[in-house]
Amino acid sequence: LAKTTQPISMDSYEGQEVNITCSHNNIATNDYITWYQQFPSQGPRFIIQGYKTKVTNEVASLFIPADRKSSTLSLPRVSLSDTAVYYCLVGPILTGGGNKLTFGTGTQLKVEL
Amino acid sequence: EAGVTQFPSHSVIEKGQTVTLRCDPISGHDNLYWYRRVMGKEIKFLLHFVKESKQDESGMPNNRFLAERTGGTYSTLKVQPAELEDSGVYFCASSAGRGALSGYTFGSGTRLTVV
Numbered sequence: 001l002a003k004t005t006q007p008i009s010m011d012s013y014e015g016q017e018v019n020i021t022c023s024h025n026n027i028a029t030n031d032y033i034t035w036y037q038q039f040p041s042q043g044p045r046f047i048i049q050g051y052k053t054k055v056t057n058e059v060a061s062l063f064i065p066a067d068r069k070s071s072t073l074s075l076p077r078v079s080l081s082d083t084a085v086y087y088c089l090v091g092p093i094l095t096g097g098g099n100k101l102t103f104g105t106g107t108q109l110k111v112e113l
Numbered sequence: 114e115a116g117v118t119q120f121p122s123h124s125v126i127e128k129g130q131t132v133t134l135r136c137d138p139i140s141g142h143d144n145l146y147w148y149r150r151v152m153g154k155e156i157k158f159l160l161h162f163v164k165e166s167k168q169d170e171s172g173m174p175n176n177r178f179l180a181e182r183t184g185g186t187y188s189t190l191k192v193q194p195a196e197l198e199d200s201g202v203y204f205c206a207s208s209a210g211r212g213a214l215s216g217y218t219f220g221s222g223t224r225l226t227v228v
Contacts, residue, residue: 043117043204043219044156100158100172101148101206101217 004088009108018075020107022088025069033064033071036087038106044087048073075109083111115139117220119205125226131193134223138187138207144168145188146208146217147180151201159203162188195227 005023012018024033032051036044048055050062050071061074075082085106118137126132138145147159159178160170164185173180177196182188192199203223208216 042221043206044217045219046217100161100169101146101156102158103148103156105155 004090004104006086006088006104006107008105009110011110011112012078013112014079015077018078018082018109018111020073020075020086020088020109021070022073023070024088024090027068027090028092030092031090032092033062033068034089034091035060035062035073036089036101036103038085038087040084044103047086078109078111080111080113082109084109117205117207117218119203119220119223121223122221123224123226125228126195128197128227129194131191132195132225134190134192134203134205134225136188136190136205136207136220138205139209139218142207142209142218143185144208145182146206147188147190148204148206148219149201150204151198154201156204159190192225195225197227200225200227 003026006020010020032049034049035047037047038044048057048060048062050064052064052068055062063072073086085108087103087106089101117139120135124132143164145162148156149159150156158172160173160180161168162182165182177192179191180188203225204219206217206219
């Protein structure tokens with residue numbers, strides 16, 4: 001599975017747009033990029049997934065450049081409740097063998113008033 | 114739809130004792146996974162069940178850990194005897210399909226403290 005690198009932490013204020021970038025230089029052709037969010041005392045929760053270009057849902061947008069060696073999770077107008085750890089994961093949609101999710105260190109986002 | 118349920122939410126035990134963690138997956142999810150995060154480290158895969166069968170247990174740290182999923186419904190993870198380094202948060206996740214990275218639903222975890 002491709003290794004991912006993301007900032008350890010980020011700070012923001014309510015109402016701002018937050019962009020968290022993840023590097024995955026060794027991404028394979030059949031790999032997808034998936035982001036999970038984890039609040040304190042809870043398990044990780046899926047928020048968005050993409051393969052290339054841009055994906056948007058009600059929670060976030062995911063921007064993936066043509067070379068796919070990085071991706072950016074964009075959270076519009078964050079609020080205090082967006083304070084969480086955000087994980088970038090890279091791997092195939094279908095795996096013949098193991099189905100492990102490989103979590104990196106994640107990015108601790110702290111949103112303040 | 115009920116989510117993935119884990120209990121207890123917290124457990125404090127002494128070194129050498131036995132602890133059993135339980136996970137109830139989403140009904141109908143054949144795939145059940147155990148993960149854990151020890152203090153200061155990343156979340157790591159422990160094992161994967163497909164129904165009642167162990168599909169992959171490559172992440173199990175040693176033979177003090179025993180996971181079961183009798184009947185293909187809930188699963189238990191027993192640690193016997195517990196050691197100090199077993200302290201951490203144990204997460205369970207379930208999914209309907211095998212490989213979709215988006216399809217996992219995690220429980221809130223069991224925080225295990227071994228003293």
